[in-house]
Amino acid sequence: MTASEALNLPAGNPFGQLWETPFGLPPFAAIRPEHIHEAYPAALDKHRAEIEAIKADKAAPDFANTIEALERSARGMSRLGGVFYNLAGADTNDALQAIEREISPVMSRHWSAIMMDEGLFARVDAVFRQRESLRLDAEQMRLLERTHRGFVRAGAELGAEDKARLAAINERLAGLGTSFGQNLLKDEASYALVLENEADLAGLPPFVVAAMARAAADRGQDGKHAVTLSRSIIEPFLTFSTRRDLREESFLAWSKRGENGGETDNRAIVAEMVKLRAEKAKLLGFPTFAHFKLDDSMAKTPANVRELLELVWKPAKARAAQEAADLAALAQAEGENGPIRPSDWRHYSEKVRQKTYALDEAVLKPYLQLDRVIAAAFDTAGKLFGLAFAEKPELAGYHPDVRIWEVTEAASGRHIGLFLGDYFARPSKRSGAWMSAYRGQRNLDGEVRPVIVNVCNFAKPAEGKPALLSIDDARTLFHEFGHALHGLLSDVKYGSLAGTSVSRDFVELPSQLYEHWFLTKEVMQRFCLHAETGEPIPEALIEKIKKAQTFNQGFATVEYTSSALVDLAFHSLEATAEVDPLAFEAAELARIGMPAEITMRHRTPHFSHVFSGDGYSAGYYSYLWSEVMDADAFNAFIEAGDVFAPELAQKLRRYIYSAGDTRDPAEAYTLFRGRLPTPDALLEKRGLAA
Known part of the structure; x- marks a missing residue:
């Protein structure tokens, strides 16, 4: 804990103090929402002063007085944000949500001003241009390159008019992302299908009944049972309930989060975000937002991403068709005529799994x-x-x-x-x-x-x-x-x-x-x-x-890959495109031949990975990209004959878990494995190999 983390605040505000707590753990019991609200202006002022000091340095720009000085800045704001944003996600309340709505656009403006500051970037650029003569070690060189690239990608090289427009776009996107996430949380928290009698519990094993009783009690419905939209309740309910009507009702609520009309509807937010992201990419010199995002990734281009997704899509869809036929046959044998619905899939696939592998979730749990x-x-x-x-x-x-x-x-x-x-x-x-x-x-x-x-x-x-x-x-x-x-x-x-x-x-x-x-x-x-x-x-x-x-990997791969393809399609639109999110989603699913029996893992109005902030936008594919590596990496331990092989574990720690972003990812993986992976292990792992 350092003095640079303490902010200039009245006595009694924990963010104005050094934390003498064990291990520097935030003093959660002492922190109240009003402390956070009061701390943000002080944090922003302190960070601005730190930036002005870097710019005002009379010495020629060098690695220490510019790049390392930037590293030392914003520590007070980082400590504050570390507490606030974690609480806002894991244990929020009305006061924290109000702060989140207020501070999101403020923080966007703050960072835009810094990352587009001509004087600051001139110093960073001067150090970058002389990098080969600075005798930097590998980590210092990586930091310099990543810092310079961050400024360029934030618009530091744009003209004044384009900078102003980009800053406005970033501010609006920040507010929209916050609204998207808060709307989704409201939809999820407000829904509960309360079951009134024993007949409503038909087919449910004791562990599901107990979880639903606890969920009902938490909502003031003692003695009853509630289906909530938490995956740990909705998915086992859909799996075991023999009440097709209740499965359909709860699945519909789960599927329609974020598109129920009223103040929590996310469709207009998605449409605006997609258009603004495309405009942002164009300002920065990229044809689409997907090109912009992927330029700073392992994949590099939308074409490379699409190639991987389509590599698994075709065999996954074929496998899913066979799985659907098996489920339909079982349902018909039980007297359920008609096609398998998305709300049926988990129920009948569990029965097929029990029949095929004698593997019962209720026995396993x-x-x-x-x-x-x-x-x-x-x-x-x-x-x-x-x-x-x-x-x-x-x-x-x-x-x-x-x-x-x-x-x-x-x-x-x-x-x-x-x-x-x-x-x-x-x-x-x-x-x-x-x-x-x-x-x-x-x-x-x-x-x-x-x-x-x-x-x-x-x-x-x-x-x-x-x-x-x-x-x-x-x-x-x-x-x-x-x-x-x-x-x-x-x-x-x-x-x-x-x-x-x-x-x-x-x-x-x-x-x-x-x-x-x-x-x-x-x-x-x-x-x-x-x-x-x-x-x-x-x-x-x-x-x-x-x-x-x-088992069921056709379903799982189709459910995931369709979401990744829709994400990529949204962010491959050009800046002039007007989009109706649900119509666009439907058209893309029709284009790829989405099976009617399966829905996307994350439908657009509740696709928080992509629209509640910028984290996985044009990037939901990354789970599959990483899976190519993880399947290949674990095979190294299998080949060694010891899943805890000490020499491999040491290399894994050194080059992957401990190294952060000090190396290019492809180089880091190669240092661990000796080569780059191929998709073969992924296809084998998912049972999709030819």
Whole structure:
């Protein structure tokens, strides 16, 4: 913790103080929304003063007085933002949402002014032009190149009129993205299908009934059961309920989030965002927004992305057609005539899975206790990377559900960071699962270790009962913990290159790769213990899980890839295009031949990856791009004959998990694997190989 993080604020505001808390953990109990609101003007003023000091330096621009000076700036604002934006996503309220709406356009204006400042860019550009004579080390050169590229991509080389227009576009996009996310949260939090009697629970196993009872109680409906739009409830309900009418009703609500009319409808927001993004790209010299975004990625061009997506689309669609025929045959045998509907798919596919693989989710779930899966994720990190985890119940999180662990090097006891786990769904939390940082890692001006959080939306169990996960839930936990390790293990000098600050189509490699370890026999037999008997999962059941991994992959790949193709199509439009989002979505799905029995994983009005901010816009493909690498990378351990092979694990830590953005991603992967991957392992993993 450094003095540069404290802001000029009245006594009593935590953001005006150094945090003398254990490990520099934010003092959550002392922070109130009014503190955040009061702190933002002070943070902006301090950052502007830091920038003016860099510009006013009489010395000739060099790496230290310009590039490193920029690295040292905005630390107070970063500390404030680390708290605010994490709370806004994981435990929001009306006051925080009001601040979010107010501050989004303000922050956009602030950053536009800095990144388009002629005097500041002149200094950055001067250092960049003499880079070959500066005797910089590899990380310094990477920082200089990334800093200069960031200014150019933000419009620093534009003329005054274009700068003004780009700043206005960025400001409007910031506000629209905030509105999109808040509208979606309102739709999700306000919906509950309350079930009144036993007949409404037909087909549901006890773990689903218990989760729905807890959800109803949380909404003041004691003694009843509620289907909510949290994936950990809606998906098992759609899987097991034998009430086709209730499946259809709840699926429709899930599918129509963000398009219900009224103040939470996101369709007009999407139309405006797509047009503004296209105009932004044109101002910056790119034919479309997809060209702009992908120019700074591993993929480089929309053509390369489309090539990968279409490589899997054709075999996935063929597999999905066969799967649909199997489901229809089963439904007809049970007396359900007519085609399979999207609301039917999970229900009948579970029956086919049980019939084909004798794998019953209700039988499997008691082996997947949340606490045991967390322990498995920690133990895997210990075996691969030598880490140890000690829970710190004396430390207070931002919500009673949050648990906190200190992470250390097991051999030396050296502090690595803090890890926060926030696992249960609640109305104040946006849907999905993610990793974020309250504080990132850096070694500039002394070592600063990270504070990392994983946020999930698992169904909360009844009091005194263990939380039970599905296989997908358990893989999600490992996935997000892979991201967490990317943040925790970061070991770079400059914070802007640390942890997950890598290209969007590389950032999913550490997370998707980590999923593989959960499904190994070495992990499952040790940690998957039955919630009632304590018996380890039978080896025969593990084999069934492995054999079933390619089951329903036509559906899963079509559901995902259609979303990625629609995202790419939206952002391949030119700036003059007017778009009706749902009509455009329908036309693109018709063009690619979307099966009628399947819907996109994320339909446009609730596609928060793409429209609640800029993170995955023209970038949803990146999960598949990273999967090419993760499938190939795990094969390295299989080929070594040891899923914890020490030499490989050491290289994985050094070149992938610890390196941040200090190298080009292709170079980093090649240093780990010895070569770049091909899609073969991906197609084999998904069961789509010819």
